[in-house]
Amino acid sequence: MEINSIEQYHEVYQHSIADPEGFWAERAEQFIWRKPWKKVLKWNFKTPSVKWFVGGRLNITENCLDRHLATRGAQTALIWEPNDPSRKARKFTYKQLHAAVCQFANGLKALGVKKGDRICLYMPMTPELSIAVLACARLGAVHSVVFAGFSAVSLADRIKDAQAKMVITSDYNARGPKNIPVKQVVDDALAMGCDTIEKVIVHQNTGGAVQMKADRDIWWHDAIKGRRKSCKPTIVDTEDMLFILYTSGSTGKPKGVVHTQGGYMVYTDFTFRNVFQYQEGEVFWCTADVGWITGHSYIIYGPLLAGATTLMFEGIPTYPNPGRLWDVVNRHKVNIFYTAPTAIRALMAAGDQWIKGRRMPSLRVLGTVGEPINEEAWNWYNERVGKKRCPIVDTWWQTETGGIMISPLAGITPTKPCFATLPLPGVQLSLVDANGKEIHGNDVEGMLCIKYPWPSIIRTTYGDHERCRQAYFSSFKNLYFTGDGARRDADGYYRIIGRVDDVINVSGHRIGTAEVEDAINKAPGVVESAVVGYPHDIKGQGIYAYVIAAGPVQNEAAFKQLVLETVVREIGPIAKPDKIQIVPGLPKTRSGKIMRRILRKIAEGDVFNLGDTSTLLNPEVVEDIREGAVGG
Numbered sequence: 167m168e169i170n171s172i173e174q175y176h177e178v179y180q181h182s183i184a185d186p187e188g189f190w191a192e193r194a195e196q197f198i199w200r201k202p203w204k205k206v207l208k209w210n211f212k213t214p215s216v217k218w219f220v221g222g223r224l225n226i227t228e229n230c231l232d233r234h235l236a237t238r239g240a241q242t243a244l245i246w247e248p249n250d251p252s253r254k255a256r257k258f259t260y261k262q263l264h265a266a267v268c269q270f271a272n273g274l275k276a277l278g279v280k281k282g283d284r285i286c287l288y289m290p291m292t293p294e295l296s297i298a299v300l301a302c303a304r305l306g307a308v309h310s311v312v313f314a315g316f317s318a319v320s321l322a323d324r325i326k327d328a329q330a331k332m333v334i335t336s337d338y339n340a341r342g343p344k345n346i347p348v349k350q351v352v353d354d355a356l357a358m359g360c361d362t363i364e365k366v367i368v369h370q371n372t373g374g375a376v377q378m379k380a381d382r383d384i385w386w387h388d389a390i391k392g393r394r395k396s397c398k399p400t401i402v403d404t405e406d407m408l409f410i411l412y413t414s415g416s417t418g419k420p421k422g423v424v425h426t427q428g429g430y431m432v433y434t435d436f437t438f439r440n441v442f443q444y445q446e447g448e449v450f451w452c453t454a455d456v457g458w459i460t461g462h463s464y465i466i467y468g469p470l471l472a473g474a475t476t477l478m479f480e481g482i483p484t485y486p487n488p489g490r491l492w493d494v495v496n497r498h499k500v501n502i503f504y505t506a507p508t509a510i511r512a513l514m515a516a517g518d519q520w521i522k523g524r525r526m527p528s529l530r531v532l533g534t535v536g537e538p539i540n541e542e543a544w545n546w547y548n549e550r551v552g553k554k555r556c557p558i559v560d561t562w563w564q565t566e567t568g569g570i571m572i573s574p575l576a577g578i579t580p581t582k583p584c585f586a587t588l589p590l591p592g593v594q595l596s597l598v599d600a601n602g603k604e605i606h607g608n609d610v611e612g613m614l615c616i617k618y619p620w621p622s623i624i625r626t627t628y629g630d631h632e633r634c635r636q637a638y639f640s641s642f643k644n645l646y647f648t649g650d651g652a653r654r655d656a657d658g659y660y661r662i663i664g665r666v667d668d669v670i671n672v673s674g675h676r677i678g679t680a681e682v683e684d685a686i687n688k689a690p691g692v693v694e695s696a697v698v699g700y701p702h703d704i705k706g707q708g709i710y711a712y713v714i715a716a717g718p719v720q721n722e723a724a725f726k727q728l729v730l731e732t733v734v735r736e737i738g739p740i741a742k743p744d745k746i747q748i749v750p751g752l753p754k755t756r757s758g759k760i761m762r763r764i765l766r767k768i769a770e771g772d773v774f775n776l777g778d779t780s781t782l783l784n785p786e787v788v789e790d791i792r793e794g795a796v797g798g
């Protein structure tokens with residue numbers, strides 16, 4: 167069923183639109199279903215309610231692992247490349263991974279984990295993280311992975327929102343030259359009143375000292391001691407929750423995006439195999455962290471469903487030097503490499519000497535994800551990394567979409583730098599204007615919406631369905647709204663322009679301006695703040711914070727330092743403002759709303775082209791802000 171030519175893509179696309187249920191049923195049939203579905207799709211975007219493969223029962227890990235044992239039990243499923251390049255890589259065959267997942271699942275079961283329990287995973291990029299994810303799924307428990315760079319406050323918020331029963335963590339996180347005390351962060355979070363937590367499992371990663379709390383904390387190696395290496399999969403309903411993953415929006419605290427079982431399985435497998443044109447036996451490396459959706463769908467589920475060899479990297483692209491990623495490609499003969507534009511730009515800036523001698527003959531396909539890729543970075547990726555012989559797939563999607571939505575098919579769809587090109591089969595896009603009116607034809611621009619469900623569409627936001635409706639299904643009638651603006655060019659190719667809401671994309675990480683403002687406002691001596699994004703050479707967007715202080719600021723550097731420390735404490739280092747400007751006031755409309763348009767212009771350095779400011783409540787403040795703008 168693989169798509170092998172552009173003509174076939176168009177044919178398959180047409181078929182997927184004409185008969186979506188037939189199309190996806192055919193894709194779903196290759197999997198093990200313990201009970202067949204009665205109806206392929208039931209949906210409405212009003213409530214919203216979307217159900218795929220209704221009535222079907224299955225276990226996704228049976229499809230990721232057991233299904234492959236007879237044919238590729240001895241094939242490598244997972245390669246782990248440690249942070250320290252002098253340490254040996256770890257490898258798991260499908261048989262070994264299956265055994266490890268079963269054994270840990272049995273450990274969890276013995277500790278009382280049952281179907282439907284929410285389990286929070288706060289772990290560095292080790293094989294145990296993937297094993298823990300799959301072990302939860304084995305038991306029908308819902309995993310909620312929290313990126314291990316988030317602060318204790320953020321972790322506590324997510325634990326409370328999900329009412330998690332258990333946290334699985336590690337002692338330390340070895341990232342580049344740093345050794346981050348992950349277990350300590352968990353202890354700090356749990357001291358903030360996470361009373362649903364009964365147990366904490368701690369994986370010994372670096373072996374550094376940690377404090378174990380009696381009756382609550384258990385070592386991973388003790389949890390699996392004596393446990394059997396086979397574990398009957400818990401059979402769940404196709405629409406039972408598989409996982410929660412928190413992501414930022416334009417308002418309030420991050421929301422828990424919920425994905426369910428069958429649809430997510432069918433879609434991640436389909437997109438993995440077709441977008442990358444995966445060939446049997448290939449090594450696939452996605453450099454994302456499992457803490458983000460990219461890691462869920464294309465480090466763990468997609469590749470394992472397809473029976474591929476997936477590589478997991480513990481470290482960072484610049485350690486011990488900016489040639490590290492290329493060394494890993496050569497060391498493990500990576501065929502498909504999937505990364506973020508921010509990493510490409512950082513390595514490009516480090517200089518060509520780090521890539522020159524590294525030939526990387528194994529590479530066949532390159533991918534990017536997370537943010538718009540600029541032409542210069544695209545060209546460098548193509549010429550220096552791919553040596554002009556590897557197609558690049560610029561893949562657009564979101565936490566809420568579960569899998570890739572707009573992308574070339576590697577080597578099949580003719581590419582253009584900066585274009586995600588065409589929708590995948592089953593994806594029905596619509597560009598709309600501010601009134602929700604569809605913009606037809608080509609060479610047009612609008613807000614990117616989707617008019618028909620695909621199997622891995624967000625089902626709800628955990629504990630607050632209305633918020634899901636509000637955020638994605640209320641802007642335009644009968645449409646899922648992505649929050650992105652896009653252009654459809656003369657060839658019908660899509661180019662993503664970026665967010666049209668108050669979300670900024672820093673190094674491919676999604677950060678809500680409201681969240682950062684809330685954090686800044688907690689700093690001592692801060693009255694109010696406004697945060698906007700601005701173009702940043704490496705990160706794509708940087709964070710610019712305008713801050714009103716309670717009184718005269720004696721020591722500006724110390725004041726700004728306090729603001730930074732507060733953001734790190736409340737959210738984590740990824741949300742640290744790049745620029746802070748202390749301002750006497752913020753431009754507001756007569757109804758008291760901050761005029762972000764003006765603040766964005768100033769942050770972009772476009773200080774003399776602010777448009778109409780006469781409707782402001784306090785136009786005089788604009789002059790002050792303009793004068794004090796932080797350049798460079």
Ligand code: WT7
Nearest residue numbers: 460535536537538560561562563564565662676
């Ligand atoms: C937002 C989603 C999808 C996994 C990583 C991010 C932006 C994503 C692209 C791309 C331009 C992109 C969008 C989107 N985005 N991929 N190829 N070109 N922009 O997931 O954290 O949910 O963020 O990332 O703005 O809405 P996420």
